[in-house]
Amino acid sequence: MAFFSSFLLFTALSTVSMAKGEPDFYDPARVTQLSWRPRAFLYKGFLSHEECDHLIKLAKGKLVKSMVADNDSGKSVMSTVRTSSGMFLEKHQDEIVARVEQRIAAWTFLPEENGESIQILHYENGQKYDAHFDYFHDKRNQALGGHRVATVLMYLSDVKKGGETVFPNAEGKLSQHKDETWSDCARTGYAVKPNKGDALLFFSLRIDATTDPSSLHASCPVIEGEKWSATKWIHVRNFDKPLRKSxxxxxxxxxxxxxxxxxxxxxxxxxxxxxxxxxxxxxxxxxxxxxxxxxxx
CATH class of the missing domain: 1.10.10 (Arc Repressor Mutant, subunit A)
Incomplete structure (x- = not known):
């Protein structure tokens, strides 16, 4: 039923966009399949540069130290494995945020209500996020909408060097050609360069809903420049009404x-x-x- 609802959403949004003279609201021709283990896809030009700049503007002045979920307690804690800063937008915070959220639902065929609020992240020189999974090890976070089934990572800025997203366990890591423009970190797995406006979709769960170890990923240290990104985590269940009680x-x-x-x-x-x-x-x-x-x- 959720799949059918998302299909109707995609059809309706595409129709509306074409009526407004925006046939590229969702354009499958811009999507490239990168890997099947993990399932990963790259959408070139998912966001306009104006949308990227707007999301950054919403976040500036509100950033705090990024946290990680403790594997045992599930609580958010500080850790040296993640050195960026970030903040969460509100769902449908404004017209542009709402449009981006709708576009994500159309592309992924996953309901909007299953997604968390968009998180804006900022990486300065040397900052990174070591290899990790987006699915959970603790029951506390699994109760909040279940596992994260998919992640949409949107790049809001270009990075002169470094800042790649790398999958150390990906099946294609040995076959991907890399020249001198890639960082040493990116050479440890299949990597994606952060290009302003592009979006990376990857799945943390397999088709049979089991967790996928090949989805291990990291954000390589920024070597030159700075990196802005926006992340949308999508769960297997409704995240707007989680099974969370005091x-x-x-x-x-x-x-x-x-x-x-x-x-x-x-x-x-x-x-x-x-x-x-x-x-x-x-x-x-x-x-x-x-x-x-x-x-x-």
Missing amino acids: TSGECSDDNELCPRWAAIGECQKNPKYMVGSEDSVGFCRKSCGVCDSSSSS
Whole structure:
């Protein structure tokens, strides 16, 4: 049913776009299959340069140190394996963000509600994200919409050197030709260069829904220039209404950066994540001061 709904979405959006004189809203001719293990595809010119610049503008001044999910507890923690900075946009934050989200759904044939909010990332000289999986090892995060089945990584800027996305376990890593313009990190696997406007789609789960070890990937260190990117993680279930409940009635923070985020106004700027809604519990309720006195911890 979800597949059929996404197909209808794709058909409707394509029709609307052509009526507006925008036949390239979703253009399969721009998509290249890169690998089957993992399943990875590159869309040239997925975003216009104006859209890239707009997403960067939304993020500037709101970036914080990037975190990783702890394999045991599932909580977001700081780690030297990831040295970028980033922030999450709100879903349908404005017309451009909504259009990008619709385009992702049309391309992937995966429902919008299964996706997380877009995360904008910034990598300065030397910053990177070591090899990791986008699927989860802990049950805590798996409860939030299930495993991440697919990732759409959108490149918002060109990088003079470095910053490639590399798949160390990909089947085609030995056959890909690389000249002197590639970094040493990129030579460790099948790699994709960050080109402004391009988007990389890869799947973390196999067709049979088992986790795919060949989806291991990394963001190579930036050697020259800077790198901006936008990531959309898509889950196997609805992420807008996750099966997440407050544990034991306690009101607490689920991220160690909650006090800092609250201090810079994120409770008001990003209330769905920080405070929560009728459908989901917020991650920083304690720092945002929305706990009942009887439930605070």
